[in-house]
Amino acid sequence: MNKMQIIFARELAGYFATPLAYVFIVIFLVMSGIFTFDMGAFYERGQADLMPFFNFHPWLYLFMIPAIAMSLWADERKTGTIELLMTLPVKLSDAVLGKFLAAWVLCGVALLLTFPIWITVNYLGDPDNGVIVAAYLGSWLMAGGFLSIGSCMSAMTRNSVIAFILTVAICFVFVACGTEIVLNAFAWAPQFLVDAIAALSFLTHFDSISKGVLDIRDILFFIVFIASWLFASAIVIEIKKAN
């Protein structure tokens, strides 16, 4: 096993050694159920697709993902284990990536456990399962985007509550900048600026993937987005670890 895998395994086991993983998964499932059936009017729409389920994911993630991400680095600083980790023969990039991937896999597990809803929709009708698979992938990529912001914010402070609030705030910007309200507010601006703002939003890219359009540009957006924020995390850790 390489160093990154070892850190990944430790972090993932850490989530399941405490109630954190279970609480996260249960709340995630309950919330996504409420959003889908109650607010999303899954039955009333009378359509065999999972749009009401996926449409709420950005807003669900806005609060759920920062809750996992907040402790990624803040806790290491708080307990002093960052000094232990950074003096082991491990590259910083391995540590950043290992921790991120562990949290990302946890999100993936929570997402996979929503499978009854997929069974339900297949039982009730005849949905396009290709679209559903694409939407799951898009949702997971978006979760990664939220997490990477959280990783960086968590590296900034030793207080995980501050990390949580900062992450929610920044994630909100990246979600909201794709909504009609924000884009209409920029109606005065030249079109290229409006397009640029919309292009930065999770919503824009997630919407197109969740409609079953697997455009390489949307996937690349999330990958580049994640990589950039993880790179920023590494820089922040390097600068702040002493304080």
Next chain:
Amino acid sequence: MRPGFPCQDMWVVNMIEISQLTKKFDSFTAVDDLSFKVAEGEVLGFLGPNGAGKSTTMKVITGFLAPTQGSVTVDGHNIATDPIAVKSLIGYLPEGAPSYPDMTTLEFLDFIAEVRGFTGEEKQRRIQKVIDDVELGSVCHKTIDTLSKGFKRRVGLAQAIIHDPKVLILDEPTDGLDPNQKHHVRQLIRNLAKDKIVIISTHILEEVSAVCSRAIIIARGRILADGTPKELEARSAYYGAVSIRLTEDFDLRAALAADPDVREIEQADDSGRHFILLPVAGRHLFNKVSEKSQNGHWPVAEFHMVEGLLEDYFRHVTQDSALESAHMISTEQQG
């Protein structure tokens, strides 16, 4: 083994070389132009008042902090250019012995062993060995946050020695341990020291005399003294002094007034019958005073030599340095 180079009359392999190391935090200078070398087999005690720069120096050597200036080389590898190689050679117990609170002792040691590159049987063997060495058998399956301070410290020590490192750096290894545990940890350090470099920081001076072959006293990021504990003790005002206890009142001061070797007579307690005789630097008083007391029929109850006190010397040099710094601050304020 790399070839060494001659140092005085023997061949010494310098494992750690620190040259002109400076570490600043904003405007505060924690380590100020520090240079020293440590050779294989040495147990170096790092002494200094709180905030002297001991921990910061250790953090730089272990690669946790990057130096502002200067360089650190461990076994020929520079920490700045080859951090992974240096970190592989070092076992480090950070101050406060941090470890992951949600893991059990066994899980934690397993994790460290894997990161250190051990797998399979070798890994199991090493984990078992440190558990035996540091006596962690009873807490293997307990999560670390439920352990007592002493056990946590031992878990920290176990992770530091699991790969049998060439260089062992321990930041206050016995802090918070009870006397038995302290004794045990010192024993362990002595056993480990044979073919390694051990650097320990402490403010317990008896520890230095007990385990270290060399001591460096630092304050305000600078080296104030460097030598074997015996050498440092010899610089104490108490070196060569004698303690004398009398059975009845007797004018010791008058009896010794004419002696040029006696620098000072200190009262050791309130009884007025127990004294410490301090010699003029470089003199020993034992034989002389012993002879005088017999010839003069002094009413002596107890008479013995005083060992040089490391503590006394430590106070002497670090307080001088504090005075100097107070002086510097006041002149800075004036200017």
